Amino acid sequence: xxxxxxxxxxxxxxxxxxxxxxxxxxxxxPADDPYYDVLRDAASRAREADLWVAVDDAGVLLGTVTWCxxxxxxxxxxxPQESEFRTLAVxxxxxxxxxxxxxxxxxxxxSGLAFAQIEEDLPLGVLHGRPTxxxxxxxxxxxx
Numbered sequence: 311x312x313x314x315x316x317x318x319x320x321x322x323x324x325x326x327x328x329x330x331x332x333x334x335x336x337x338x339x340p341a342d343d344p345y346y347d348v349l350r351d352a353a354s355r356a357r358e359a360d361l362w363v364a365v366d367d368a369g370v371l372l373g374t375v376t377w378c379x380x381x382x383x384x385x386x387x388x389x390p391q392e393s394e395f396r397t398l399a400v401x402x403x404x405x406x407x408x409x410x411x412x413x414x415x416x417x418x419x420x421s422g423l424a425f426a427q428i429e430e431d432l433p434l435g436v437l438h439g440r441p442t443x444x445x446x447x448x449x450x451x452x453x454x
Contacts, residue, residue: 312372317352317361325363325374326352332373332399349397359384359396364404372404 317325330349339345352374355361359382364373376396378384388394 311367313365314362315365317356317363317374319356321363321371322353322356322361324371325361326350328371328401329374329397329399332401335402355384355397358382371401373400
């Protein structure tokens with residue numbers, strides 16, 4: 311079984327390495343891209359946003375995503391009343407194990423929001439576009 315929960319402080323360094331490693335394994339950027347330093351800085355994401363992890367029964371980190379609510383310095387595209395997700399990464403060893411959800415990654419994310427007891431109506435809207443191969447854009451809005 312895979313558990314989705316907030317990352318603990320003692321996991322932040324490993325989450326950073328998992329994130330950078332997943333981006334590198336996917337060839338998302340050249341290996342010497344300075345953005346890898348940002349990806350490795352999970353501690354800042356945990357302090358400025360909500361850092362989530364997926365772990366297996368043995369506690370092995372399989373994936374991570376950062377939820378950036380209004381006010382988070384990590385938001386880039388969201389309007390002032392919106393939140394956004396950043397740095398979604400699944401370790402190569404965790405792929406194919408259901409980390410991305412039973413039907414979609416969006417299902418996992420919305421399940422995580424429910425787990426976090428965010429009590430808002432979150433109608434889903436899928437945006438058109440593929441910023442990189444295998445990635446669909448999706449938007450969540452609160453209807454406000």
